[in-house]
Amino acid sequence: MGRFPPSHPGHASVTPRPASPGKGRHAMSEAVTRTATTSPGLLASLDPLLREWLPRQRWFAGKGRPVTGFSLVEATELLPPTAKLGLYHLLVRAHQPLTVGAPPHPGDCYQLLIGVREALPPRLAPALIGHVEEGPLAGRTAYDALHDPLPAELLLEAIRSGSRIGGLRFERDPHQEIREGLVARVMTAEQSNSSIVYGDTFILKLLRRIVPGVNPDLELPLALAREGCPRVPAPTGWLRAELAGEPYTLGVLQPFVQGASDGWELALRELAKGEDFSAEAHALGRATAEVHTALARALPTVTLGHQQLQMLVDGMIERLEAAVQAVPALRPHAPGLRSAFTALGDLASEGRTWTAQRIHGDLHLGQCLRSAAGHWSLIDFEGEPSKPLSERRLPQPTARDVAGMLRSFDYAAHSTDLPVPGWAEACRAAYCSGYAEVSGVDPRTDPVLLRAYETDKAIYEVVYEARHRPDWLQVPMAAVARYATTDPI
Known part of the structure; x- marks a missing residue:
């Protein structure tokens, strides 16, 4: 997911010490114009440290299985190692034992920005990876360089100047200005990627687990910018690579929404005060519909008939069966949950069709920002x-995004010590009404489709909470009990 699902922690951040303007600018200028080289044995030098450090990171996808080794996909030296600082951009593949019955997998590929110093100053202690014992970096200290202002500012300078360093391509929208001298700070909230804010002007999201192909986190905001949709910050720049003929999106730079609250934080604050949130939910429904409408104009739509819907239903049933095996507490509810999916298949077999289009794909309150002026934006289209x-x-029914937001209201309602009766229900109604005002279609008029997607989402949540946050398991389990017996609307 774009952020920590499904409770969406906030945007806590730290303010780093600014780098020396003279040295920093000179180092960045040198880095973005030089030909990249790397030392032989670089990965072997870092291997024992990465085996310990990588599995502890929030964005590491292979938790619960040991890392048995690494292979180098690409290495780019951004700053030559000096007595003060060396900087490497690495794409490494982590190898882990496969789970029983899993198909062969080459290992997940991760993007790392590794800094090396003779000694790490106290301010960078949280970024420590370890002390290198052997190889070309022996005697130095390795750390996550995104926490260091100078390396982080180097990335922005590379985008600003449209640099090419080794296999890395830093590109930008020529119509947007990127000022020099913006001080960087890394965002410390738990995320499935890493973000850097530059002077409260831009935010750079670096994808950590990368895969080949066109990433929707860049593709969809660019398409929405072409449509003039104001609900999504238009990309200012991006970082990509091409390896073995395949494109990789590595990062996206967008305007930073100053003074904004994410929807999750805002909802919890209002709940804590016992305040009604329906007006905000209504506005958020309108914003969601504006994004969906613009995406339908910008990119192709398709009609889902019986065959396509049956494949969708089969996938939902397969996920249910896997979830029951993983969380036995689901077993008593399985027949009722299955009925939510088979009811959708029955409609399709009777000739009912649905329109599918590109959507957000992981929509919840934490993927929405409300500016100080009250304007809602949608972010994180990964x-x-x-x-x-x-x-x-793939194109999908817009009901999937709507269901994700409705589940998010339910989570928020259960996240307060003093529950507000009817809060989630009021938000559901207001959100759907706001959506209908823009799209012309109220999601509640298709209850079978909406119930199927809400049920599918709740089942996912049960598995997630059972694995990662057992104290939260009762939230989706309560929803599962409702969906197994009744229509959620």
């Missing part, structure tokens, strides 16, 4: 990173 990129780019 979709669910655990799913194949080809699947994330």
Whole structure:
């Protein structure tokens, strides 16, 4: 998921010490114009440290299985190692034992920005990877360089100047200005990627687990910018690579929405005060519909008939069966949950069709920002990173996004010590009404489709919470009990 699902922690951040203007600018200028080289044995030098450090990162996808080794996909030296600082951009593949019955897999590929210093100053202690014992970096200290202002500012300078360094391509929208001298700070909130804010003007999202192909986190905001949709910040620049003939999206730079609250934080604050959130939910429904409408104009739509719908239903049933095996507490509810999916298949067999289009794919309150002026924006169009990129780019019914937001209201309602009766229900109604005002179609008028998607989402949540946050399991389990017996609307 674009962020920590499904409770969406906030945008906590730290303010780094600014780098020396003179040295920083000179180092960046040298880095973005030089031909990249790397030392032989670089990965072997880092291997024992990465085996310990990588599995502890929030964005590491292979938790629960040991890392048995690494292979180098691409290495680019951005700054030559000096007494003060060396900087490497690495794409490494982590090898892990396969789970029983899993198909062969080459290992996930991760994007790392590794800094090396003789000694790490105290301000960078949280970024420590370890002390290198052997190889070309022996005697130095390795750390996650995104926490260091100078390396982070180097990335922005490379985008600003449209640099090419080794196999890396830094590109930008020529119609947007990128000022020099913007101080960088890394965002410390738990995310499935890493983000850097530059002077409260831009935010750079670096994808950590990367896959070949066109990433929707760049593709869809660019398409929406062409349509003039104001609900999504238009990309200012991006970082990509081409390896073995395949394109890779590595990062996206967008305007930073100053003074904004994400929808999750805002909802929790209002809940804590016992305040009604329906006006905000209504506005958020309108914003969602504006994005969907613009995407339908910008990119092709398709009609889902019986065969396509049956494949969708089969996928939902397969996920249910796997979830029951993983979380036995689901077993008593399985027949009722299955009925939510078979009811959709029955409609399709009777000749009912649905329109599918490109959607957000992982919509919840934490993927929405409300500016100080009350304007809602949608962010993080990556979709669910655990799913194949080809699947994330498929056209889908807009009800999937709507269902994700309705589940998010339910989560928020259960996240307060003092529940507000009817809060989630009021938000559901307001959101759907706002959506209908823009799209002309109220999602509640297709209850079978909406119930299927909400049920599918709740089942996913049950598995997630059982694995990662057992204390939260009762939230989706309560929803599962409802969906197994009644229509959620």
